[in-house]
Amino acid sequence: MADEQEISIQQQLSLQILLSNRIVKSAKEAESSKSECTELSLLLHQLIELLVSLARLATTIPAAAFYDRPFRRVTFDLSKTLQRAFTLTRRCKHRKSAKNVIRSMFSISTSADVDKVSILLKTSIADLKWLHAVYDFNSGSFNISLPPMACNDPILAWVWSYIVVLHMGSMKERTDAAQELAAIALINDRNKKIIIDENGIGPLLKLLKESVTGEAQIAAATALFNLGNSRDRVRLIANNDNHGVSTIVKLLFEMPPMSVLVELVSLIWGMAEFDDVVKEEFGRQNVVRPLVTLLGMDSEDEVKKEEPKRTNSMHSVVLMNRQITRNVSGSVYGNSKSLNYGNRWDKEREREMESPEVKLKLKENCAMALWKLVKGSLLNGKKIMETKGLLVLAKIIEKEKGVLQINCLMTVMELAAVAEYNGELRRTAFKPNSPVAKAVLDQLLRVINEDKDPHLLIPAIRAIGCLARTFPAKEARIIEPLVALLGNGNGEVVREVALALGKFVRPDNFNCFEHSKAVAEFDGVAKLVELLRANKGSQFHVLLLLCYLAIHAGDNKAFEQAQVLSVFDGDTRHTLGQYPDLCDLFAKARQHLILYQAQAGALV
Structure with a gap:
């Protein structure tokens, strides 16, 4: 062969x-x-x-x-x-011959x-x-x-037939073929492998890039999304001769109809989810900017009011994005200024006429894409800050409900997780006296104080925990609601609260002593003891938090009132057996409590 x-x-x-x-x-x-x-x-x-x-x-x-x-x-x-x-x-x-009798035998x-x-x-x-x-x-x-x-193997013949059509058919035939490949790919991974092995990615990207109909672009984007469910497949899409990432980003900047954008943005978050290398390439191609613009398309005026008066305000970013869209549109549709102007306004009218359901789905996908792009990516985290995307996210968390709100919370959570290990991003994105950071923090605390849904509470709690080192010593409005959630009936919520509070009171937090005292003052010690005695989930994180509190604030009467030493000597033995790494810290915490309580007894 x-x-x-x-x-x-x-x-x-x-x-x-x-x-x-x-x-x-x-x-x-x-x-x-x-x-x-x-x-x-x-x-x-x-x-x-x-x-x-x-x-x-x-x-x-x-x-x-x-x-x-x-x-x-x-x-x-x-x-x-x-x-x-x-x-x-x-x-x-x-x-045949008499001399060749053997041949006749055959x-x-x-x-x-x-x-x-x-x-x-x-x-x-x-x-x-x-x-x-x-x-x-x-x-x-x-x-x-x-x-x-x-x-x-009938699938192979069908795949061949449809790929031939993608190369040679009319636009209608190519659209139908892409839809068929999308359906075949959705059945199982073997079908995906056949389509990719038979070079189906290239013509799908070409259809996405060259199509003049929304239906064809939707079909191509859907097929690529269905194919890209693993790192290797996503990388094949990105590294194709048709330049997968740049093709997708260029089309996004052109702002096609919303129904196309819905599938295109789905493709972006699908690829970003499976491959960190492709995620970074999307960042270098500046995909975050149009995503933020689309996410905040209905809240530009509100964001403008809250943005400090700077030359790089959200409004100026929106205008900049529109100018980019005009420039890209000009390169695609010709050099006639009047034609570009007409096309631009035609697109804007089309977007205004879209149904609320399509607009909502597009926003949900944009928030999902930002979530997947920023996860573990300093580059994309900085891109979100450059576009003032945090203000857009804060406004949506405040106004919206459901999937859109959750996706925005997850984006903030992942951005905070990146900032936790990068001081520069932490200082620029979540500086306590920054209006942008204040707007985000207000919404995180509102969720923690008002919502009961774990899908909302958990990302808000995690985000606060990741930012623990940014808060000043006396920040009661953050510590108090977190301590209150230690009594939440959901084990996963309690675990996240214990993790978050642990980041406030760890020795690497400059204000660990003040934060520890605040946790004790808001009845955190009694709640932790109750959790240990009930032997509920998250025993490790609860005991770890209690040890830090005992070391940093063991002179508080709450420890004696809650009989923490008794708990340490009895109820925690089983937990220590499961987690031997806690033994040294536990011994130190116990020694501190003995010392503090002995001193208190001597004073009496």
Whole structure:
């Protein structure tokens, strides 16, 4: 197969026509099994006619549009059949004679071999007819029947057929083919592998890039989304010759209809979710900017009011994004300024007329894309700050409900998680006296104080915990609601609260002593003891938090009132057995409590 890839399809077909003619000649000269060889000759004549017809058809297909994988597979199988037929007819040329008694013993086996070759030739003829039907677009109908070679794997033949259409069909046919590939890819991972192995990514990206209809772009984006469910597949989309990431981002800047944007943004978050390398490439292509613009498209005026008066306000960013859209549109639709102006306003009118459901879905996807892009990415975190995306996120968390609100909370949470380990981002994005940071913090605290849904509480709590080192010593409005949530009935919420408070009172937090005292003052010690005695989930994080509190604020009466030493000596033994890493810290905390309580007793 590898050797055949080195020659063109036309050369391959020419060689097979020559070999077929030689076999016909050899069959006519047969001295044994003459009737069977005559049948082979008839089949070979049909085969030659089809090969000639395919050779002519191949010359009419532009090289750039010629998808040759089905051709290669059919001609490869045919080559093996023709070689077998040639060997057989040469055997039949030998005369039967008394001196060659052994050869006559094989006459029966020769007849059986002729039958097998006849079957193989008939199969090849059917495959060639299918190949002709698939590539002959002048017939007016697209053939999706199955060739004999696909009897054990029909998906392969269907994939070939649809990819051929993507290369050669009309826009309507290419759209239909992309929709079919999207459906096939959705069935299982094996189908995805077949589509990718048969070079289906390239024509899908080309359809996405070159289409003038929203339906075609939606079909291509959906198919690519369905294919990209693993790191390796996402990377193949990104590294394709059609430049997957830049193609997607360029189309996003062009601001196609919202229904197209919905699927395009889904493709972005799907790719970002599976591959960190592709995620960073999206960041370098500045995909965050249009995503923030789309997310805040209905709240520009409100964001403008809250943004400090600076040259890089949210309003100026929106205007900048619109100017970028105009420039990109000009490169796509021509150089006429009047035409660009008309196209731009046509698009804006189309967006205004979209249904609320489509707008909401687009915003949900944009928030999801920002969430996946910023997760673990300092580059994309900085991009969000450059576009003042935090204000947009804060406004949506305040005004919206459901999936959109959750996705925005998750974005803030992931941004805070990146900032936790990067001092520069933490200082610029979440500086306590910054209006932007204040707007975000207010919404996180509102969720913690007012909401009961764990899907909302958990990202808000995590975000606060990640930012623990940014808060000043006396920040009661943050510590108090977190401590109150230690009594929450949801085990996952309690675990997140214990983790978050632990970041406030750890030794690496400059204000750990003040924060520890605040936790004790808001009845945190009693709540933690209750959790330990109830032996509920998160025992490790609860005990860890209690140890830090004992070390930093063990002189508080709350420890004696809650009988923490008694708990340490009794109820925590099982937990320590499970987590030996806690032993040293536990011993230190216990020693502090003994010392503090002994001093308190001496004073009395």
